[in-house]
Amino acid sequence: MSECKCCGGALLCAVLLACGAPLYAQNFPVKPVRMIAPFPPGGSSDLIARILAERMSEGLSQTVLVDNRPGAASNLGMTAAARVAPDGYTMVVASVTTTINRALYRNPGYDLVKDFAPIGKIAVGPVALVVHPSVPVTNVRELIKLAQARPGELNYGSGGSGTPAHLSGEMFRLLAKVNITHVPYKGTGQSVTDLIAGQLQLVFASMPVAIAHMKTGRLRALAVTGAARTPMAPKLPTMAEAGVPGYVFDSWWGMLTNAAVPAPIVNTLAGELRRLLQLPDVKERFTDLGIDVTPSTPAELAALIQSEIERMAKLIKETGIRAD
Numbered sequence: 001m002s003e004c005k006c007c008g009g010a011l012l013c014a015v016l017l018a019c020g021a022p023l024y025a026q027n028f029p030v031k032p033v034r035m036i037a038p039f040p041p042g043g044s045s046d047l048i049a050r051i052l053a054e055r056m057s058e059g060l061s062q063t064v065l066v067d068n069r070p071g072a073a074s075n076l077g078m079t080a081a082a083r084v085a086p087d088g089y090t091m092v093v094a095s096v097t098t099t100i101n102r103a104l105y106r107n108p109g110y111d112l113v114k115d116f117a118p119i120g121k122i123a124v125g126p127v128a129l130v131v132h133p134s135v136p137v138t139n140v141r142e143l144i145k146l147a148q149a150r151p152g153e154l155n156y157g158s159g160g161s162g163t164p165a166h167l168s169g170e171m172f173r174l175l176a177k178v179n180i181t182h183v184p185y186k187g188t189g190q191s192v193t194d195l196i197a198g199q200l201q202l203v204f205a206s207m208p209v210a211i212a213h214m215k216t217g218r219l220r221a222l223a224v225t226g227a228a229r230t231p232m233a234p235k236l237p238t239m240a241e242a243g244v245p246g247y248v249f250d251s252w253w254g255m256l257t258n259a260a261v262p263a264p265i266v267n268t269l270a271g272e273l274r275r276l277l278q279l280p281d282v283k284e285r286f287t288d289l290g291i292d293v294t295p296s297t298p299a300e301l302a303a304l305i306q307s308e309i310e311r312m313a314k315l316i317k318e319t320g321i322r323a324d
Contacts, residue, residue: 028088028265032063036092038077039159040070042189044206044289045093048122048253051285052093055276070186072108073160073323075101079109082116086260088269091119095253096312097163099305103313104162104323112309117266118301119255120273125291126226126250127168128210129239130219131202132195140176140222140242143202147178154180154201157191161323164251165191167312168204168225170319175244195219206251207232207290225249232290252294252308254301270298 033056037049046068053064069077074097081092094116101108110116129140135154137143147154158165161184173180183200185191188209195203196218203210204225211232213219223242224230226249239247255273257266276282277295286293296304 028268029060029062031089032065033060033088034065034067034090036067036069036077036081036090038069038074038081038092040187040189041068042193042209043159043187044208044251045074045095045253046187046189047208047289048286049093051282052122052255052273052276055279055282056272059272059276073097073101073104073162073166075105075108075110078112081256082110082258084258086258086262088257088261088265091255091257091269092116093122093253094256094305095164096251096308097159099308100162100164100167100312100316102309103316104321112305115259116256117259117261118298118305119257119266119270120298121294121296121301121304122253122255122273122277123286123291123293124250124252125207125289126224126230127164127204127206128214128224128233128236128290129168129172129202129204129222130192130195130210130214131222132198132200133217133220134198135201135220137222138220140237140239140244143222144176144178144243147176147180151179152181154178155183155199156180156202156204157183157185157194157200158203159188159191160184160186162321163188164206164249165204167315167319167321168249169202170321171247171249171315172204172239172244174319175247192219211288211290230290232287251291252304254304256301266298 035049035053037046039045049066053066057064069080084090102112156169191203194200214221223239224236225239274295277293
């Protein structure tokens with residue numbers, strides 16, 4: 001290696017190189033940014049990503065492209081995001097599914113804590129228990145009686161093993177003491193499509209996916225899974241109110257990037273995410289999906305992920321869920 005001669009010495013060269021990272025961060029971004037949604041189009045992560053990408057493109061003055069990478073209950077998309085160049089030009093929409101996978105898969109292909117840098121929380125919302133209109137029930141207690149009378153005959157769909165829809169269904173099976181059959185898909189949107197077509201009897205669907213079909217009557221909603229009722233459907237009882245004591249499950253979404261991305265770039269992305277989540281029209285679009293925006297700092301998302309890893313591990317142990 002030749003001796004550095006710039007400005008009289010190697011020490012000054014090292015200082016200039018060190019100063020390059022902040023300068024790079026100040027200029028970030030200088031090209032399009034990719035936002036990975038680790039589920040197919042039509043699912044909650046995809047819907048959320050498209051709202052964010054549209055407005056973030058304006059704030060960053062660069063195009064933000066949504067890249068759907070479905071498969072293995074988000075593990076394929078998350079693995080892809082973990083392996084990109086650590087330059088801040090790839091983000092990924094994480095969710096409660098990613099913390100479920102931490103406990104469900106021995107080797108999902110990535111380490112949720114070590115491979116990613118939190119950018120911030122996005123939103124939180126309940127899951128809705130919806131049935132096809134042909135199912136002869138109007139409330140959860142009637143559904144339980146039907147399932148007990150027809151053990152193994154009622155099929156519920158999910159976005160794949162370990163997804164919130166799967167865990168919600170298994171919690172129902174366990175707490176309501178019913179025998180229902182799990183049918184995994186590559187995304188919740190696909191399972192809801194088959195439910196509308198009458199090929200399934202019920203689905204625990206995230207509100208962003210279910211809300212439009214609930215309003216049109218193509219699906220009949222029986223309850224929401226959160227600790228409280230949702231303002232989007234205030235007449236819908238919680239699962240606990242509807243006859244399943246102890247049942248509480250909420251979905252959440254957050255934004256991550258590669259763990260080695262320089263802190264100034266992470267802070268740029270975090271600041272832009274917080275800014276757009278406070279815009280009235282963005283809040284309204286999320287409200288229309290049945291979920292609430294939750295702007296946060298990177299540290300607050302890191303704390304949520306850690307607590308959810310512990311909570312999901314406990315739930316998986318209780319329900320006995322295993323990856324297919």
